[in-house]
Structures are given as structure tokens and as C-alpha cells.
Amino acid sequence: MVLLTGANGQLGQDFQKLFTGLGVKFVATDYLELDITSLSAVREFVSKRVISHIINCAAYNDVDKAESEPDKAFLLNRDAPVLLAKVASEIGAIYVNYSTDFVFDGTKGSPYVETDTVSPISVYADSKAQGEKGVLDLYSRSFVIRTSWVFGMGNNNFNKQVINWSKNKDILNIVDDQKSSATYSWDLAEYSWALICTGKYGLYHLSNGDECSKYDQAKYVLDSIGWNGTLGIAKTADFNLPAKRSEYTKLDSSKLEAVISKKIPSWQSGIDRFLKEYL
Template sequence: MANILVTGANGQLGTALKRIGFTMLDDVFYTDLAELDITDQEAVRRFVQLHEIDTIINCAAYTAVDKAEDEPEKAALINTEAVANLATVAYDEDCLLIHVSTDYVFDGTATEPYTEKSRVNPQSVYGRTKLAGEKAIAASHCLSVIIRTAWLYSEDGNNFVKTMLRLAKEKGELRVVSDQIGSPTYAGDLAKAIVAIVSDDNVMEKPGVYHYSNEGICSWYEFAREIMSAGGMECRVEPLTTEQYPTKAKRPAYSVLDKTKIKKSFSLEIPEWQEALTRCMYNLIPENRR
């Protein structure tokens, strides 16, 4: 039995955790800004003490990658300072902190999957503030599991899959970047992994940084084509280069994550990204259920 605090519960991952749920013996408190302001350390402390929380799962994040370039203070407040608050309280109150980080802590120049020991070198405000959050957790010395993920999508919120489906209905042709390589991550699968980690009897002996995404590798262009196919969309997808599609924040050209450590440590079987996408599309498009 655990008393679990989930922050950022209205986001993609938090919603997926609500949908999946924990064990019937667990008492879970799903919070977002309206219920708990994690930028207020004393508010976090009072909540943790009042509800006798022993596990904090932080799904809250500032994820507007391009907007962060214009709002570095706001990005740092959520991605760094709020994380430091959670870590400090977790240490003081003897909680396990599970925190979700990102592939953007890397510079994207690798040619083979990044391991947890690979050199970090973020190239954007988003990446730098997320890395600073990781460092704040380390500095607090709290018991923590940091999970770096990439290309997150789900049936909820704003994400690449839903954007592609919307644009496909509006246009007859889409142009998508083909020279950025990574692995899509279905929030439902990441949520299941987090539940498995929380449920692991030996989790307290396995702190550290871990990587998680669905299995397999693709470009955004290939991902978009698979979305069209899985959704039965009559929309042509053409490739273009990063140079042809400039963005305010620099994206990693290569962000494939090595998942060996998390699979071995928690005995996880991770689905292929195409199969995960099929499950998501089944939920998104009613016609797929017939």
C-alpha cells in the first residue's frame, strides 16, 4: 500500500496514469495547478504531510519547446524550481520521487542510442531547464527515479499524432521533417511502466536515471506516414529537411534512447512504436473499432 501524489495530472502522462490506475490498496492524489501549486514549496510540504505521501510522481512540465525560448523564466519555474521543491520535500519527508525528464538534455549529435551515462549537452531553453531539474534532484539527495522519455503522444492534450490527424483533415498534403530521428512514446505505455516501478518491492534499491520510449526507430516523416496509414487518412506526406523547416528552438537530430537499464531493472517488456500507435489510434478514431 502506498500514498501517492501525482502532479501535472491533467497532462498527457497524468491523464494516462488516471486511466490505468494503481492498485486498489494505493491511495492516489491526482493534482494539477488548481489542487497544488508545486512552485510553492511550503504548499507541497503541507500536502505531503497532510496526506502522508510516500511516493511523488512528477508529471508536471513546461513543454512548449519553442515558446520556452521567449519565456525562459517561466520554463525554469516549472522545469527547475518546482522540481527542486518536490525534491527537497521528498528528502525531508522520506518520499520516493519519480520524475519525468526528456531526450532534449542531449545535443542530438550521436549516431547510436543514448545511454544514461551519455554526455548531456542541451541545445534549447527547454532542454537546459529540464537538465537543471535533474541536477536539482541529485543535489537534494532524495530517493529518486528519473525517467527520460521522448516524442510523447496520447489520446489527450496537444501532441504530434493529434496535430497530424487534424491537419490531414484540413489539407491534402503534409510536409514533415525527415532528418530528425527518434522513438515515439505512447503515454499509456509509459504510464504502465511507472505503475510497474511504483509496484516494485525493491524500487528503493534502484534509484537513478533511466530511459524509456517505445521500441523501434523512425523519423518524424515516417511517424507521420504511419499515422496516416493507421488512421485511414487520404493525405499525402512529403519529406523535408530541418533546414527547410526552421524552428525557434533547436531540435535534436538524433534522440534514440537506450532502454536496456530500465528493462533489466524492472523486468519491463516495451512494445514496438507501431503497435503502440495502433492502440492509440483505436481509441482516437471510432471507425477503427469496427
């Protein structure tokens, strides 16, 4: 049986749909059902069940708020993942944790591979970088999967924000100096599970193919829904955000694609399928 934590989020919801379709037995938990920051609570929870996998979809994801709440960010992004990996090691379960393209400073200028050195430039990024290192150092039967700009049906995300803005505004200005790749949470769940089933543990990158800027992503969404307004270009510096953003953090997913012998779809394909589901 798979234990899903953070199961009410975008990725957690899609894992539930995926597992239901595949007939994979799982137990879905969020913070109300299981406190993943408590070692005794997690141990007690797994002691009552036969758990083969722990997939941690929980995280502190508010990049800007993390600057003023570092303790909370590190508790959820560093300490909880290591705690879950420890429990997984105690019961012999496979452990899966998610990280982010934010662990890179964006100065490389070409897609990042798993062997590139991390260089976080914000509290959020540092908490995720320390979390992934802690997991990989602790337990050899772990997967750490870095992803980027996740969007899906669960919770709020950039695509939903753009659609909501378009309902009330004739002019939108979106930054074009942040580049990575938008990742559909369904693809993240599906291709993660394909990887997990190989048993080839370690660190992997998983994002939808091709790079894009926030502007590119917004334009594609707005064109797809037939918005007739004016889309302008902005710069990250225009918004005076608390947390620094890296300019270029596209992840190279070729290692994962080679292991599962499948190509990950483009971000445009992901948005097409998301819009079909959402609208």
C-alpha cells in the same frame, strides 16, 4: 498514497487510469489544486496526508516558446522538481521526475544511454537537464526517467495534429531529419510504475522500442487511418523554428528493461493502441 502533480496532462491522466485499475490510492493535482513552485504550499498539502510517493508529471513543454520565456521554463522544469524532491526527502517519500531526450545534442549517432554526457542546445533542454541533475544530486530515493515524443489521450500531441491536418489537407510535408522514438503515455505510466516498484533508484531511459523520424511516425498514423493524400518530406530548417532541434536522440531503454524484466513495446504498437482509443 501517491501524490500526482500535473495530473491533467497525458502522462498524469494515464497514471490515474493505471492506479484506478490497480487499486493504488492516489491524489491527483494540477496547478489549480497545488502550486508546485511554492515550498510552503507543497509542505502544507502533504502535511494533511500520508504520502508514500510523489510523481511529478508537470512540466513546461513548449520548446519554442521557452526561448522567449526562459524564467518560466526554468521555474517549472528545474526549480519545481527540486522543490518537490526536497519535500519528498523531508517526509521520506519516493520521488519520481520526468526528463527528455532533448538533453542530448544529437551528435552521437547511436541510441543514448544513461551514462552519456548531456549537451542541451535549447532553453527547454537546458531547463530539463538542470532539473534532472538537481533532483539526483539532492535526494537518493529519486527516479529520473527520460522519455521522448510522448503521445496519449490527454492534451495535444503530434499524432493528433497529424490527424487534424489530414482532415483539411491533401498534401502534408513532414520532417525526416529528426529521429528518436514516439512514446505512448500509457506505456510510459505502466512501465514507470513497474520500475518504481523495484526500488532501484536512479536515472533511466524509457521510450517505445525502435527509432523513427517524425516522417515515419506521421506516415504510420496516416496509413493507419486510410488517408489518401500525398505525404512529402521536409527538413527542420524549412520551418525556421526559434529553438534548435537535435537530429538523433533515440533513447536506449535496455537498463530499465533489465531491471523490470520486461520488453517495452514498439512505437507502432503504441500508435495502434492510441488510435483504437482515440478514433
